Amino acid sequence: MQLELSDGEIKVLKCLGEVKRAMEVNEVAEHTRLSVSTVMSYLEALSQKGLIQILVEDEDYLTLTDEGRKDAEKGLPERRIVEEVMKLGGQAALQEVRRRSGLSDEEVKIALGWLRRKGIGEVTVVGGERVVKVRQGIVSYSVEEVLKKLAGGHRVKVKDIPQEVLWELKTRKLIEVVPQKKRSVLLTDTGLSVLEQALHVKVVGALTADMIKSGEWKSVYLKPYDISAEPPKIYPGRKHFYVEFLDRVRRILVEMGFIEAEGPYVEMEFWNFDVLFQAQDHPAREIHDCFILLEPSKGILPDKKLVEQVKRIHEERWGYKWSEEQAARLILRSHTTAVSARFLAGKPKPPVRMFCISKVFRPDVIDATHFIEFTQVDGIYGDKGVSLRKLFGILQDFVKRLGFEDIKFRPSYFPFTEPSVEGSVYHPKLGWIECLGAGMFRPEVLESLGIDYPVAAWGIGIDRLAMALLQISDIRELCSRNLKFLRARVVEPQCLL
DSSP: OGGGOOHHHHHHHHHHHHHOSOEEHHHHHHHHTOOHHHHHHHHHHHHHTTSEEEEEEEEEEEEEOHHHHHHHHHOOHHHHHHHHHHHTTSEEEHHHHHHHHTOOHHHHHHHHHHHHHTTSEEEEEETTEEEEEESOSOOOOHHHHHHHHHHTTOOOBGGGSOHHHHHHHHHTTOEEEEEEEEEEEEEOHHHHHHHHHHTTSEEESSOOHHHHHHTGGGTEEEOOOOTTSOOOOOOOOOOOHHHHHHHHHHHHHHHTTOEEOOOOSEEEHIIIIITTTOOTTOGGGSTTTSEEOSSSOBOOOOOHHHHHHHHHHHHHHTOSOOOHHHHTBEEEOSOTHHHHHHHHHTOOOSSEEEEEEEEEEOOOOOSSSOOSEEEEEEEEEEOTTOOHHHHHHHHHHHHHHHTOSOEEEEEEEETTEEEEEEEEEEETTTEEEEEEEEEEEOHHHHHHHTOOSOEEEEEEEHHHHHHHHTTOSOGGGGGOOOHHHHHHOOOOGGGGO
16 A cells, blocks of 8 residues: 555655644644645545544634734734833823824724723823823733734634633734634554555656666556546646737727827826817816826926917817916826827828727726726728718728627717717627717817818727627726636637637
């Protein structure tokens, strides 16, 4: 029987034989310098061979609460008060102690209660002022010692803690009691006998030329090969499935004759709003619809001529005093149309076909269908004779290449396009999915940028389309870093095209 043991199993048996008592799994792992999971696999194998006995008992352990973690790091509130009072001579005004300790009013109240309960100190009134007096400078903090052990990663059993300390820990809600299964292992008589025999036999996993030449093969045991054993799974590196999807979107647009442009995440309101003829008192520019940077808070506006054009058009058409200071304010861009505006500011010669695939940021309540950052596909098509009808044809071609059966449009409103539409695509299982806004850039936008030909524009919430095509119900999974989840994802065939 001993000849069927692996090196790891022999190592575990030797450990149990040397200690000569029941050992917890963690102890075996520590003695053998193997991981707990590895030790467990060896123990299961040894148990099946009848060489060890695995004993399972219920055991209660302590774990820290959030409050317990805070007190483990900073110290108990009463300790901090005692330390400050002792620095001031053993007696100090309560307000001064509160200020120096950095404790909140609630924490001070709790600390004073435990000072009195433990007989460490008291609060008296002297000259109309509340004063903290500490009776002794040397205090035993058994509770704090337990907290530090737990914070340091030690496993602490309930039965090892004095009752009064456990009572205080529970009363102060610094710990929780978590029942766990305690596994310990013990050598059986058979295991001891096999161990003694195994110590005199050398087990090898591979026959070498040197063994044959020297004749050593006669005195060793060659471990048999298990040809039915499953080989370990190999997970080769690959792109994130959502990156694969976006690459496919990119290829489709390039095949349709578009070129890709990029722009900064941190953008001035000038490019995000003003150039797009969005008034400075427009609700979308308020803090609930944008992330506004605190530091740095301002950017450098582009050339004076463009700024003056934008200012003139805002003041003439909207009828208010336009502010350069607000236009220079830095935000996280709320749409990739800012990239389209920057591209057109370079006055490209028609025909113009440009797209951008990138992140945008908007405050929102995070749940399965909403997030504070998401990916948007923005595009423009500019040339003499470009119309809304031609834009419909481009979008219909795009969504069909992507895998959707149909698209429909309905009138809508956007500050920088007129006419404007919203688009929905048809999915055989999910029905109509609203996913895009589109339209013709307003004359005011084109005039600001010095463009003398019509420009069609659109923005697609590509995350929604990805969720439908990839059968994902939670938007957060599009950016998942969970390896188990990612490895289980099958590469979509269309993403390889």
